[in-house]
Amino acid sequence: MTPTPTTDEWGIDASWLDALDEEHEVAQATIDRLREVIGQPPADLEDRAPIVARPGDALEIDQADVVCEDGEVRHVDGELPADFPLGYHWLSSPRGAVAGSSSPRPVLAPAGRAWGWAVQLYAARSRGSWGIGDLADLRAIRRMAADQGAGFVLINPLHAVAPTEGQEASPYLPATRRFRNPLYLRVAEVPGADGVDLEDEAGRALSDGSLIDRDAIWARKREVLMRIFFAHGGGEAFARWREEQGQPLHDWATWAAIVEEHGGDWHTWPAELRRPQSPELTAYVERHGAVVAFHAWLQWALDLQLTAASGDMTVIQDLPIGFAGGGADAWAWQEALAEGVSVGAPPDAFNSQGQDWGSPPLIPWRMRDADYEPFIQSIRATMAGAGGLRIDHVMGLFRLWWVPSDGSAADGAYVRYPAEDLLDIVALESHRAQALVVGEDLGTVEDGVREAMAEHGVLSYRLLWFEDDDPARWPAEAMAAITTHDLPTVAGLWTGEDVEEQREHGTGTEEELERGRTSLLAHLPGLEEGASIEDAVTHAHERLAGAPSTLLSATLDDALGELRRPNMPGTTDRPNWSLPLPVLVDDLAAHPLLQQVAKTLADGVGTAD
Known part of the structure; x- marks a missing residue:
């Protein structure tokens, strides 16, 4: 029987299990440090923290009036009625006013089985791109996908x-x-772009390089976008949209404006600008109103282009596990963040040193005390306008590995989160946005996580490179794929180019690298030695097509026979996240291997039971 770690009142686990179910004790020094960082919640927290409940649930109080989002006042006697409206409401009770959330149990289910493309959009350049794949390129990929039956x-x-x-x-x-x-803006399609000289030839020349040069691209796009903004300004449509977005957009645009003058880490700014509530900030915004408005206007243009790019197809957007410690979200929510620690992962079979991802975690009780707003806003914004959400490292809704800044990733510990509340909020936002949800549950997954995901309708994520079972035995309630951005492509694995690149960058010993490649090749049984890249890619997708999973996903990298993966974790001297696809978006539909992969997955979805 798998042992259950002991969790203290701060939510810290005293031990953790590795991938081999071996238990490791957390050093007392680590526990003491994390307790200090987390702190003690106020005595009246439970009297003011939000209650997240579903219709039919018993409440913690006997009698209460609930002010619903639409202004209706409903009396609740002990439990939420089955017909209670979904939403965020205000609960008035003898113990005070408490924010409440009424949520369905399951997230929105997919309309049916489907296959689709996984795209690193920045890599998907076209003849019209300015050095980086943009939202117009996404629109073209979406149209191609629809024509192929995705x-x-x-x-x-x-x-x-x-x-x-x-x-x-x-x-x-x-x-x-x-x-x-x-x-990701296509500059020529921004409102008002037809009124200025875009210098389009200079923009398109940014695609001549073999890598994606984000600094050069941003410098060029910013200069032209600023000219469009001052010439056009967005008019009444932008003004209305900006007003509707409220304080969150104002905070973002203010942060971005200050960054242009004082740098990208708010900790280094003048003291009077480090807190969003400071009186000096109002004066700063008044002096720099045009730059603040410019950054808000960029978001309006992005909103328009993403809506056009998505069309009537589900575009599943990815939610990272965290954000930069010097960034806008950390600045806006600094009172809820843990200082002196970051999020990562313990040592495992893929990384013996553990991982430190560099993002500061939210303190669980402070997140509750903030009415879950940091979580709600992130989920809602990432779902917006596209119809799907993939939650990176979904286990983080249950627990996160906290790494003290004065130690290594191996010196961390797990801290527990209110998973039931967070999953219910995901379900509520899913119904509001009419968006399906996939949880990236790769790696070490503790008991109960996948069961809770299934109960809430969150699809699991299964990879050919990770699963020991034949794809035919994978669960139906899942997105199935071969690889991810952090793992080898089929071509890179089959030819040995990926392991050779790992050698060059020193990501493991010779024995570790060869053992890793051999274990992955075992997932391509029956493929004859000496088979071509095209044969290997087709064979891998034929295996994938046998999965009964609700969603089947193929990467454009694999479909184009790309040898290099987008990202190789643990490397600092490799151009991670900067490798363009070898084929332009304009030419994707005619690529023979891509056509074969599309047909293979379409047949799998069409013929599977």
Whole structure:
């Protein structure tokens, strides 16, 4: 029987289990440090923290009036009625006013079985791109996918980073999980672009390089977008939209404006600007109103283009596990963040040193005390306008590995989160946005996580490279795929190019690398030695097509026979997240291997029981 770790009143587990179910004790020094960081919640927290409940649930109080979102007041006697409206409401009770959430149990179910493309959008350049794949390229990919009979497109996180030189390349370390990166704008399609000289030839020349140069792209796009903004300004449509977005957009645009003057880490700013509530901030915004408005306007343009790019197809957007410690979300929610620690992963079979992802975690009780707003806003914004959400490292809704800043990743411990509340909020936002939800549950998954996901209708995520079972025995309630951005492509694995690149970057010993490649090749049984890349890719997708899973996903990298994976964890001297696809978006539909992969998955979805 698997032992259950002891959890203290701070939510810290005293031990943890590795992938081999071996138990490891957490050092007392680590526990003491994390207790200090977490702190003690106020004595009246339970009297003011939100109650997340479903219709039919018993409440913690006997009698109460509930002010619903639409202003209706309903009396509740002990439990929420079965017909109680879903939403965020205000509960008045003898113990005071408490924010409440009425949620369904399951998230929105997919309309039916479907297959689709997984796309690193930045890599998908076309002849019209300015050095990076953009939302017009996503629109073209979506149209191609629809013509091929696909039902969805899965994309990398589109979240914004600091608008400075030294652009963060990783989509998984954004400055915010609520707003999008203007690098993804197709400049020629921004409202007002027809009134200025775009210098389009200079923009398209940014695609001549073999790598994606985000600094050069941002410098060019920012200069032209600023000219469009001052010439056009968005008019009444932008003004109305900006007003509707309220304080969150104002905070983001203010942060971005300050970044342009004082740098991308709010900790280094002048003291009077480090807190969103400071009186000096109002004066700063008044002096820099045009730049603040510009960054808000960029988000409006992104909203328009993403809506057009998605059309009537489900576009599954990716939610990173965290955000940069110096970024906009950390600035806005600094009172809820843990200082002196970051999120990561314990040592495992793929990384013997553990991992430190660099994002500061939210303190669980402080997140509750903030009425879950940091979580709600991130989920809602990432779902918006596209119809699907993939939650990176979904186990983080249950527990996160906290790494003290003065130790290694191996010196961390798990801290527990209110998973039931968080999953209910995901379900509520799913119904509001009419969006399906996939949880990335790869790696070490503790008992109960997948059961809770299934209960809430969150699809599991199954990979050919990870699963020992034949795909035919994979669960139906899942998204099935071959690989991810962090793992070898089929071509890279089959030819040995991926392991050779790992050698060059020193990601493991010779024995470890060969053992890893051999274990992955075992997932391609029956493929003859000496088979071509095309044969290997087709064979892998034929196996994938045998899965009964609700969603089948293939990467464009695999469908084009790409040898290099988008990201190789543990490397700092490799151009991770900066490798363009070898074929332009304009030419994808005619690529023979891509056509074969599309047909294979379409046949699998069409003929499976």
